[in-house]
Amino acid sequence: MSREPLRVLQVVSSTDRGGAETWLLHVLRHVDRREVAMDFLVHDDKPGAYDAEIASQGAGIFACKGHRNLLRQLNGLRRLQRLHGPYQIVHSHVDYYGGIVCLLTRLMGVRGRIVHSHNNTRAVDRVASFPRRMYTRSMKLLVRWFSTAGLGTSGSAAALMFGDGWSLEPRWKVLPACVDLAPFGGCSDRGRVRGELGIPDSAIVFGHVGRFVEQKNHEFLIRLAAILVTKEPRARFVLIGTGPTQQLAEDTIRECGLTDHITIFAPRDDIPRIMLGAFDFFLFPSLYEGLGLALVEAQAAGLSCFASTAIPPEAIVVPSLVHRFPLAGGPEYWADAILRRIGESRPVTQTEALRQVELAFDIRRNAAQLVKFYQAAL
Numbered sequence: 001m002s003r004e005p006l007r008v009l010q011v012v013s014s015t016d017r018g019g020a021e022t023w024l025l026h027v028l029r030h031v032d033r034r035e036v037a038m039d040f041l042v043h044d045d046k047p048g049a050y051d052a053e054i055a056s057q058g059a060g061i062f063a064c065k066g067h068r069n070l071l072r073q074l075n076g077l078r079r080l081q082r083l084h085g086p087y088q089i090v091h092s093h094v095d096y097y098g099g100i101v102c103l104l105t106r107l108m109g110v111r112g113r114i115v116h117s118h119n120n121t122r123a124v125d126r127v128a129s130f131p132r133r134m135y136t137r138s139m140k141l142l143v144r145w146f147s148t149a150g151l152g153t154s155g156s157a158a159a160l161m162f163g164d165g166w167s168l169e170p171r172w173k174v175l176p177a178c179v180d181l182a183p184f185g186g187c188s189d190r191g192r193v194r195g196e197l198g199i200p201d202s203a204i205v206f207g208h209v210g211r212f213v214e215q216k217n218h219e220f221l222i223r224l225a226a227i228l229v230t231k232e233p234r235a236r237f238v239l240i241g242t243g244p245t246q247q248l249a250e251d252t253i254r255e256c257g258l259t260d261h262i263t264i265f266a267p268r269d270d271i272p273r274i275m276l277g278a279f280d281f282f283l284f285p286s287l288y289e290g291l292g293l294a295l296v297e298a299q300a301a302g303l304s305c306f307a308s309t310a311i312p313p314e315a316i317v318v319p320s321l322v323h324r325f326p327l328a329g330g331p332e333y334w335a336d337a338i339l340r341r342i343g344e345s346r347p348v349t350q351t352e353a354l355r356q357v358e359l360a361f362d363i364r365r366n367a368a369q370l371v372k373f374y375q376a377a378l
Contacts, residue, residue, distance in 0.1 A: 005037040006374055009080075009087040011101050012040060013094055015048025015061060017267045018211065019153075019293050020093045020118045023177035025050050028057045030180070030367040036374060039084060043094060049267065060084060074104050081108060088112055089374055095119065096135065096161075099142030106146045112377040115143050117152040117161035118177070119215075119290035120312065125160075149377040151175045154312040157290035173373065176314055177293050178366040183272035184300040184354050193277030197263070203236040204342065207279035207303075209271060209294040210286075212243030217285045217308070219252060220331060224285070226256040227335040232342065237262040238278060240271070275301035276350070281342075284311065285327060285334070291315050295322070300357040302350030306338055317357045320347035 010024055028038060038059050042048070045063035054061055062080055064073060081087060089112035090105045092098035098115035105113050125136055143150065143161060149171045152158025158166045158174055166172040191201060199205060206225070210216040218239070228235045239249075239262065246264070253262050268274070275282075275298060282298035284307040289295075292315040298305050299318045309324045316322045323341065325334050348356075 005033060005035055006089060006371075006378075007085060007087045008036055008038045008089045008091055008374060009085075010038055010040045011064075011090060011092045011094055011098075012042055014042055014044040014046070015040060015050045015054060016044075017049050019177055019291070020116070021048075021050060022179060022293065024093070025053060026179045026363050027367045027370060028054065028059060030364050031371060033058065035371050039087075041080065070100065070104070073100075074107065077104055078108060081110075088378060089114060091116060091374075093118060096139035096143075098161075099139035099146070102146035103142050111148070112374065113146060113148045114374075114377060115147045115150045115161060117150065117157040117290065120154070120156040120160050120288050120310075122156075122160050123288055123310075147171075149173070149373070151373070153177050153291040154314040156312045174314075175366070175369060175373065176291055176361065178361040178363040179293065179297065180363045181297075181300050181354065181358050181361065183270075184276065184297070184350075184357075186272075186276075188273050188277030190277045193273060197238065197265070197274075197278055199236055199238070199263075199278060202234060204232060204234045204281070205236050205238055205279050206281045206283050207238045207240070207275065207298075208283045209240045209275075209297070210284075211241050212246035212249055214245060215287050215289075216241075217287050217327070218245060218249045220285045220327065221283055222249060222252045222256060222258065222262065224283070224331040224334050224338075225258055225262055227331050228338065229258065229261050231335065231339055235261065237283075238274070239264045240267060240274070242266055271297065272301065275303060279303055281306065281338070284308065286310055287327070289315070296357060296361055300354050300361075302346060302348065302353040304341065304344075304346060306334065317360050318348060318353045321353060 012021055040061045041064050043064050090110050091114040092101040093116050102113045150162050152174050153176050155174055158172055162172045225237045282303045282305040284295050286308055288310050292311050295305055295307055295315050299321050305322045307324050309326050325337055
C-alpha cells in the first residue's frame, strides 16, 4: 500500500523572482513528489513570474486576501485547509510575519509549523522605529512559542530569528538556499551574448543581479561606477533586476552622467548565460544578506567578486574569487581596491570554481535534506 505524500503549504510574499522564491522553484523541480506535495500561499494576489512553472509542476497557488486582518486570514486558512488540504506542514518564508503564520496554523491544529529566516537585518533592526522594534520582538516571541521548527539560510540568519543560542536548540537548523547549477557547465558565446546586450567586446563589464530595494545598495554601486569610469573608461555595468528603488537608481545614473556606461535589464531566466558570456567581474555591495545566492552563482561562473563584509561566510565557497570590503570605506576605497585587481589573472578556472560550488550547493542534495527536515518536523 503506497503512502500518501506529505502535504506542505509554502507561505511566500509573492511568486516573483527573489532568493527564497527561486530556491523554492528549484526545490519543486527536484523534490520527489511521491514524498512531498507542495502548494503556495501568496500575500500578493498579482501574477508572479514563476506562476506558470509552479502550476506546471502540479503545485497550487492561492492568494491570501486581507492578511492584515487576523480573523479573516484565519478563516481563509481554514477554508484552504478544508478545500485543498489537509496540510501537515506550513512553511513560512515571510520574515517576522512568520510568527503570525505559526500562531494561526497552531489554532488550526497544523502539526508542522516552520519559520524560515532568509535574511539578517540585525543592523537595520537596531536603528528601526520604536513600533518596528516592538513588532520584531513580538514576532520572535510568537515564533518561539508556536513554531515547531525553524530554518536559517545561514548562521547569521538563524541567529536573527531564533537568537544567538539557536544552535543549542535542536529544532533550529541551517539549510542554505540552492539552485540548479547545471547551466553553469555549458559554454556561452561571449561575442554573441555581449552583442545581444549592446556591449563592446573591449569593455570591462561589472555585473550585478538583485532586486532594486534598499538592501542591495544600488546607490553605492552607482557612485562606485562613477569613480571607476573616470579611472577606467572601458568599464561598463550591467544591472539585472527590478523593484521599488529602480526609478531612484535611474535618476542617480542620469545625475552622474552614466547612461552610456550603466544598463539595466529586467529579470530574466538566462542568468548563467549572461554571467558566463558578458560579465568580467561581479559587484555585491549589499547592506545585509541572509546568504546571497547571486554571489554563489557568480562564483559558479568563475567571476572575481567584490562584496561587502555584510555577506555571511556561508556564501563564500571559492575564497580566492571573493574580495570583501567594508562599506564604511566608501566608493573611493572600493574603486582603488578593485582597480588593483583588474589586471590579475583568475586564480581558478571556471570549471574548478563550479566544481567547488557544486560540492556545497547541490540542489538535489539540498532538496533531499529539506524532505528529511519535513519528515522529522512532524
